[in-house]
Amino acid sequence: RILELKNGKIIKDFPKNEFFTHSNISAKLRLSATLLEIKKSDILVVLTLLLNQDIIKITLSEEEFLKAYQDVKIGDTLLLSIKAFNPIIVGKLDK
Numbered sequence: 001r002i003l004e005l006k007n008g009k010i011i012k013d014f015p016k017n018e019f020f021t022h023s024n025i026s027a028k029l030r031l032s033a034t035l036l037e038i039k040k041s042d043i044l045v046v047l048t049l050l051l052n053q054d055i056i057k058i059t060l061s062e063e064e065f066l067k068a069y070q071d072v073k074i075g076d077t078l079l080l081s082i083k084a085f086n087p088i089i090v091g092k093l094d095k
Helices: 016-021 062-069
Strands: 002-006 009-014 029-040 044-051 054-061 077-082
Touching: 044 062, 044 077, 054 062
Parallel strands: none
Antiparallel strands: 002 009, 029 044, 029 077, 044 054
């Protein structure tokens, strides 16, 4: 539970997951990433994103891109939602 205080008084009481997500999106995993590149091909649009230290690519149909995301620009921070998520541990990184 997270309490928001103002002038020494509790003004909001949040469950942890609600406070840190700032979203009502139902998903197993939510991440934010910075948009690095928008590349259009025949019928797809490929978004290249920086997620922490990793580069990932997301493909959208041209129709979906134009309908919902045509106003995004390089440098924007995008919220990613992953619903079908089944992680496995593949190793440990040395520090």
